[in-house]
Amino acid sequence: MKIYNIEDDNFQKEFDELLKRGKMDIDGVSSIVKNLLDEIKTEGNEALKEHISKFDNWKPESDEALEVSLSSMEDAYDNIDVTLRDALHLAYDRIESYHQKLMPKSWFDFEKSGTMLGQKVTAVDRAGLYIPGGKAAYPSSLLMNAIPAIVAGVEEIVVCTPAPDGELNELLLAACHLCKVTKVFRVGGASAIGAMAYGTQTIPKVDVITGPGNIFVATAKKLVYGEVNIDMIAGPSEIGILADETAREDFVAIDLLSQAEHDEMASSILITTDTSLASRVSAKVEEFLGTLSREVIARESIEKRGAIIVTQTMDEAIDLMNRIAPEHLEVITSSPMELLPKIKHAGAIFLGAYTPESIGDYVAGPNHTLPTGGTAKFYSPLSVEHFLKKSSIISMSQEGLNEIGEACALIANTEGLTAHEASVRIRM
Numbered sequence: 001m002k003i004y005n006i007e008d009d010n011f012q013k014e015f016d017e018l019l020k021r022g023k024m025d026i027d028g029v030s031s032i033v034k035n036l037l038d039e040i041k042t043e044g045n046e047a048l049k050e051h052i053s054k055f056d057n058w059k060p061e062s063d064e065a066l067e068v069s070l071s072s073m074e075d076a077y078d079n080i081d082v083t084l085r086d087a088l089h090l091a092y093d094r095i096e097s098y099h100q101k102l103m104p105k106s107w108f109d110f111e112k113s114g115t116m117l118g119q120k121v122t123a124v125d126r127a128g129l130y131i132p133g134g135k136a137a138y139p140s141s142l143l144m145n146a147i148p149a150i151v152a153g154v155e156e157i158v159v160c161t162p163a164p165d166g167e168l169n170e171l172l173l174a175a176c177h178l179c180k181v182t183k184v185f186r187v188g189g190a191s192a193i194g195a196m197a198y199g200t201q202t203i204p205k206v207d208v209i210t211g212p213g214n215i216f217v218a219t220a221k222k223l224v225y226g227e228v229n230i231d232m233i234a235g236p237s238e239i240g241i242l243a244d245e246t247a248r249e250d251f252v253a254i255d256l257l258s259q260a261e262h263d264e265m266a267s268s269i270l271i272t273t274d275t276s277l278a279s280r281v282s283a284k285v286e287e288f289l290g291t292l293s294r295e296v297i298a299r300e301s302i303e304k305r306g307a308i309i310v311t312q313t314m315d316e317a318i319d320l321m322n323r324i325a326p327e328h329l330e331v332i333t334s335s336p337m338e339l340l341p342k343i344k345h346a347g348a349i350f351l352g353a354y355t356p357e358s359i360g361d362y363v364a365g366p367n368h369t370l371p372t373g374g375t376a377k378f379y380s381p382l383s384v385e386h387f388l389k390k391s392s393i394i395s396m397s398q399e400g401l402n403e404i405g406e407a408c409a410l411i412a413n414t415e416g417l418t419a420h421e422a423s424v425r426i427r428m
Helices: 011-018 026-043 045-055 070-079 082-102 139-152 170-178 189-198 215-224 249-260 275-289 295-305 314-324 336-342 357-362 398-414 418-425
Strands: 003-005 107-110 116-123 126-130 156-161 183-186 208-210 238-243 267-272 306-310 328-332 348-351 388-395
Touching (some): 003 011, 003 275, 011 314, 026 215, 045 189, 082 170, 126 139, 139 156, 156 189, 238 249, 267 275, 267 295, 267 314, 275 295, 295 306, 314 336, 336 348, 398 418
Parallel strands (some): 003 306
16 A cells, blocks of 8 residues: 655645545536436336346336345345345344434424424435445345334335346345345446436335445436435445554455455545554555455455555544544544544544444444535435435514514514514514
8 A cells, every 4th residue: 555654745635536536527427317317207117127237237128126025034034044134134123223313303492472483304205215336235234224214203214236147146135135125126326316306107206315336326316306315425435544563454454455456446545654564554454455356356446545644643643533534433442432523524433443444334233325525524424314304493472572573573574574563473
């Protein structure tokens, strides 16, 4: 891995390049994606089937072939190894428990005058989940997207996932059965986003679309925003690690590779105060690369988008990491909790040497759908909030209106909205 030192003359230039890691050429693919969306909007299922034939190497014989049967999901669940099934249930229970704690409540506040103010929290009627299925299948992403929707109280969940050559991952189908998802469709890419946003003869229109995907999926989500709500525009996976001299190089190296193996565009960055650790981690990464099943992908990621930065102080390291605002941030230092107040921007923070990012991907409980590319500065992880909407509640008594009505009427008059003013004064 490339090693940079904050004291180097050209460091700022190199660091600025690292900050561009999340840039996606959305403009470059927008016209292609818009054409796909327009075809879905006007032609529905016929366009879907053509897109599937072109991109997924199979053509559905009928509209019915787009949908996955309930029996196939149940069979997949019944046929998986019992230890794997138990692992899915463990993940489900922990994710559900965590998200239940995030659930906001409706509330009401009563004033002495009889005025009542409050907020009503209501789930959306239908949620659309996009689950990737290109280079790998991700049953964990199904759990992470479906369970918050279930906890929020969404009545109907729609899942779209690509099926290369018409085949779907059995573990993904088992996870769908576990989550009691009844509508699963063999549709991927921008076409799936369009189908859920606009609705087709088979796939119902949803209210919100969540889930990660490639640049075409991200661009489609951006283009349909407003027609439906979305969770975020997610880019390639990434990890940042803050480490001091107490960190083990093997822990750090394998954690950097845990993101690099996702995608050639993934980003893995270590910032440390220890020059010796930097060298040892770089060597250990090379050693581990040869043992990975996805070595080619991980190696390209590490070589093109990986970096080790050496700073003089931990405060300098934290400042740089806050500027990066990584999707995942591990803190492997002697006293990680002491650093937590200084960390401002990260999708998920993993404290301590025995808290690898991977545990958060599967069974810890918090969501693994996280902001990438520096957007952790203003986006939050996927949660029940993405499947909810809030309505303000206002109920005035005549006494209450008399108390504040004059101020309301005055402001309305100043704005030149005389009907607004009159609607208050007529009641006073």
